[in-house]
Amino acid sequence: MADTPKHYPAKSVSVIGCPFSGGQRRMGVDTGPNSLVEAGLIDQLKGLGWQVGFSGHQAFEDVNKEIAKDEDIGVMKNPRVVSEVSRRVASVVEQHARNGSMPLTLGGDHSLGLGTVTGSLRVHPDAALIWVDAHADINTPETTPSGNLHGCPVSFLLGLPGTDVEPFNKWTPPSKALLKPNSVVYIGLRDVDSGERKILKENNIKAFSMHEVDKYGIGKVVDMALDYVNGGEGKRERPIHLSFDVDALDPSVAPSTGTPVRGGLTFREGHYICEALYETGTLIAMDLMEVNPSLMQERDAEQTIAIGCSLIRSAFGETLL
Numbered sequence: 067m068a069d070t071p072k073h074y075p076a077k078s079v080s081v082i083g084c085p086f087s088g089g090q091r092r093m094g095v096d097t098g099p100n101s102l103v104e105a106g107l108i109d110q111l112k113g114l115g116w117q118v119g120f121s122g123h124q125a126f127e128d129v130n131k132e133i134a135k136d137e138d139i140g141v142m143k144n145p146r147v148v149s150e151v152s153r154r155v156a157s158v159v160e161q162h163a164r165n166g167s168m169p170l171t172l173g174g175d176h177s178l179g180l181g182t183v184t185g186s187l188r189v190h191p192d193a194a195l196i197w198v199d200a201h202a203d204i205n206t207p208e209t210t211p212s213g214n215l216h217g218c219p220v221s222f223l224l225g226l227p228g229t230d231v232e233p234f235n236k237w238t239p240p241s242k243a244l245l246k247p248n249s250v251v252y253i254g255l256r257d258v259d260s261g262e263r264k265i266l267k268e269n270n271i272k273a274f275s276m277h278e279v280d281k282y283g284i285g286k287v288v289d290m291a292l293d294y295v296n297g298g299e300g301k302r303e304r305p306i307h308l309s310f311d312v313d314a315l316d317p318s319v320a321p322s323t324g325t326p327v328r329g330g331l332t333f334r335e336g337h338y339i340c341e342a343l344y345e346t347g348t349l350i351a352m353d354l355m356e357v358n359p360s361l362m363q364e365r366d367a368e369q370t371i372a373i374g375c376s377l378i379r380s381a382f383g384e385t386l387l
């Protein structure tokens with residue numbers, strides 16, 4: 067059991083609330099971070115023995131104001147706003163990680179993952195990415211069926227063909243991509259677009275879909291994922307950035323999210339992933355994304371917020387016994 071994280075000097079976490087919804091089209095996901103904090107997340111983390119830094123949510127008002135004016139580029143929706151927010155998030159995450167405090171980013175939509183993972187990799191260039199999601203979020207501006215950039219962050223992180231587009235290439239040019247295809251592992255996939263499927267195959271990207279979760283069980287899947295990124299059975303050293311989209315969970319468990327897909331992770335499977343990653347001591351950052359409290363009924367929203375908090379607690383050391 068890890069007490070001090072292996073890649074940080076102390077149990078210190080910085081909570082980065084990102085009230086942002088411009089990577090998709092449903093209202094309300096920008097209120098996710100505040101709902102998680104209002105539900106008591108900060109004190110819960112303190113209760114687990116962490117020093118918690120939180121001084122209010124990121125101020126994106128000035129960027130958000132530009133949304134109405136932000137014309138499509140090709141099929142991309144809100145490209146300038148998404149790019150600017152990711153750019154800022156990358157530098158905030160980077161600063162906290164450099165100061166020795168683990169960034170915990172609360173979304174907001176998953177386009178924010180472009181920023182969080184970029185920030186992590188600037189400080190921990192050898193980090194691997196574990197992306198827990200119903201979706202692969204690896205569309206490029208050429209393959210995206212929706213134009214919603216929350217379906218694209220991983221392709222930008224990898225600098226795939228098609229991502230050399232303005233305004234993203236101004237600050238994160240594909241030629242300087244920090245993430246390699248063999249440093250990514252997916253868990254929970256079940257809604258992958260045909261263009262994404264091709265990208266996953268061509269780049270040989272490791273993915274455990276719900277089919278593998280059913281076949282092997284979550285314990286084995288997480289072990290295989292960790293063995294893969296660490297390059298050896300039982301090796302647990304490599305820094306890991308966990309990007310958790312709450313829609314990885316089944317909609318019966320986490321209903322208040324913008325793109326729910328049935329057949330997802332159970333309550334325990336979701337928590338198990340977080341617990342197992344905590345146990346390795348190698349987590350260097352976590353994202354909890356796509357909690358949208360304004361969808362569904364109030365009871366559903368409360369349930370989803372509560373689960374967001376408990377997934378985070380599991381990743382920060384809450385145990386059952």
Ligand SMILES: NC(=[NH2+])NCCC[C@H](N)C(=O)O
Pocket residue numbers: 175176177201202203205210211212213214216217218257259311313325356
């Ligand atoms: N982060 C998410 N919830 N992504 C959903 C993406 C859905 C679809 N693949 C798209 O590109 O539009």
Ligand SMILES: [Mn+2]
Pocket residue numbers: 199200201311313314325356
């Ligand atoms: Mn998703």
Ligand SMILES: [Mn+2]
Pocket residue numbers: 176199201203216311356
């Ligand atoms: Mn996602």
